Amino acid sequence: EVQLLESGGGLVQPGGSLRLSCAASGFSFSIYAMSWVRQAPGKGLEWVSTISGSGGGTYYADSVKGRFTISRDNSENTLSLQMNSLRAEDTAVYYCARTQWLSLYWYFDLWGRGTLVTVSS
């Protein structure tokens, strides 16, 4: 079965760190770009970061640049997001998404169920 399964969410204090993981199965992970997209409670969708299939290209939203780092391990079929210097406004469900990569443009054709990150003291 083709699926994505996120883990690692939880409650963290402002300024703290958290590492999210996404386990992929059922498809050739290494040939796909992958992304993180988040959704604040009751709000819409916001793109966070994308990584190319090889891992050689990484892209970030301005809101997280310099604080978040996306990475992947193609031998383990896993995607990660290291989140540092967390702020209250980072509170959201974080979705892992398989990404259709078209040069430097992308959309998202498979989504995980998400993991909730809450930044609060």
Next chain:
Amino acid sequence: DIVMTQSPDSLAVSLGERATINCKSSQSVLYSSSNKNHLAWYQQRPGQPPKLLISWASTRESGVPDRFSGSGSGTDFTLTISSLQAEDVAVYYCQQYYSNIPTFGGGTKVEIK
């Protein structure tokens, strides 16, 4: 960044009736060299992750019922549900992938009247 504006914010439609959702981009998302519109539509049912319905403004994904159709070009796009079913209750989002900062519309909530 390209701003995506959806309308209406919500709509209530009777079962079997047509639902129409609009999406407007702040600049054209039509790529001239390919003559393709870089626009996708997603469905998010309550408590579920988003699901890709349509890419390239009008290409349905495999398994998506043909009551869903996408149309439009340039800056103005429409998602139409031709005959609303109970399982179509959801929030629908458009997304542009014309720039390397993908952006989403604010969503349109579809309910049963």
